[in-house]
Amino acid sequence: MPRPIEALIHQDALAHNLARARAAAPDARVWAVVKADAYGHGIERAFPALRAADGFALLDLAEAQRLRALDWRGPLLLLEGCFEPRDLELCSRLNLWHVVHCNEQVDWLAAHKTQAPQRVFLKMNSGMNRLGFRPDAFRAAWTRLSALSQVDEISLMTHFSDADGVRGIAPQMAVFQAATCDLPGERSLSNSAATLRHAAAAEVRADWVRAGIMTYGSAPDFPSNDIRHWGLQPAMTLRSKLIATQQLQAGDSVGYGSRFVAPGPMRIGIVACGYADGYPRHAGTDTPVLVDGVRTGTVGRVSMDMLAVDLTPVPAAAIGSEVTLWGRGPALAGQPTLLSIDDVARAADTIGYELMCAVAARVPRHALE
Numbered sequence: 001m002p003r004p005i006e007a008l009i010h011q012d013a014l015a016h017n018l019a020r021a022r023a024a025a026p027d028a029r030v031w032a033v034v035k036a037d038a039y040g041h042g043i044e045r046a047f048p049a050l051r052a053a054d055g056f057a058l059l060d061l062a063e064a065q066r067l068r069a070l071d072w073r074g075p076l077l078l079l080e081g082c083f084e085p086r087d088l089e090l091c092s093r094l095n096l097w098h099v100v101h102c103n104e105q106v107d108w109l110a111a112h113k114t115q116a117p118q119r120v121f122l123k124m125n126s127g128m129n130r131l132g133f134r135p136d137a138f139r140a141a142w143t144r145l146s147a148l149s150q151v152d153e154i155s156l157m158t159h160f161s162d163a164d165g166v167r168g169i170a171p172q173m174a175v176f177q178a179a180t181c182d183l184p185g186e187r188s189l190s191n192s193a194a195t196l197r198h199a200a201a202a203e204v205r206a207d208w209v210r211a212g213i214m215t216y217g218s219a220p221d222f223p224s225n226d227i228r229h230w231g232l233q234p235a236m237t238l239r240s241k242l243i244a245t246q247q248l249q250a251g252d253s254v255g256y257g258s259r260f261v262a263p264g265p266m267r268i269g270i271v272a273c274g275y276a277d278g279y280p281r282h283a284g285t286d287t288p289v290l291v292d293g294v295r296t297g298t299v300g301r302v303s304m305d306m307l308a309v310d311l312t313p314v315p316a317a318a319i320g321s322e323v324t325l326w327g328r329g330p331a332l333a334g335q336p337t338l339l340s341i342d343d344v345a346r347a348a349d350t351i352g353y354e355l356m357c358a359v360a361a362r363v364p365r366h367a368l369e
């Protein structure tokens, strides 16, 4: 018997969330962002549900190759562009569109021998200070690129640092607009948070949105808003089973470091899931979890292969009971149950992005229709 832990990838939720991105930015085309192996869901597993996207955006050339191997002939965008000059050969061969964010990448293009001019997305650093040309250098980069026979179409792009928060996107939008208002080319501005929160505003409308985390059913601006608010569905369920139960008396402790001490008699369950499965070790007591669809909490420290949960609200639980670490739980009294990855992330002082990307290779993943 394999360990009972598994990750289910919900095709219907992926397709639904992609449709939500379209609805939020109805005039735009949608890149499904599938970097980091589709945020941990697996490119091959997510692809059938996401093939309604207008394109796929990612970082890794090997992942781009995997999408071409799936017979995806549409647009593929390398969000960080080329890492070295010879990557341009693969861009030519696979017809990859790529971000140009620095002068070195323009130099590589200028030296690249190709019969097929390439489409590039010129990236502005409008305030994030990661990748891109500063506004005062943007036009010079555009002018250089537009003189190159290796370049076909130039699109314009930037990335927001605070689309999910109170600072918002206005300062970066103003910078981007001022520096690009008279430049031709398609625009791509919004990530998930900007798509949901700002993309309907006239000045933020653009040709392409880049929908990442929302595609996978995590709210980009949690806890201000949750998936219910945005009409998103969890695309991943991480589930396992109870492999033991323990009856504790007052004063009994649980797990390494005896971090949890029972205040009175209580029953706990031991779940086949630990930090070697990608569950966050820093999730403290009371991190939410469903046992047989009933919401309860973890107790004590998460160990490598196991964690403990309070069975007080679910007295019928026994070895073999289903444990939902996040995602869709079993129906309870005929009603579907759900534990958002965002709730778990908050309890572990992290974000849904990190949890879904961190599910370990040893956890079998299955696509569910």
Ligand SMILES: Cc1ncc(COP(=O)(O)O)c(C=O)c1O
Residues within 6 Å of the ligand: 033, 079, 159, 190, 191, 192, 193, 210, 211, 212, 213, 214, 220
């Ligand atoms: C340039 C760029 N665009 C879009 C995204 C997608 O962001 P999100 O997952 O928040 O939608 C990312 C992710 O970090 C990114 O780096």
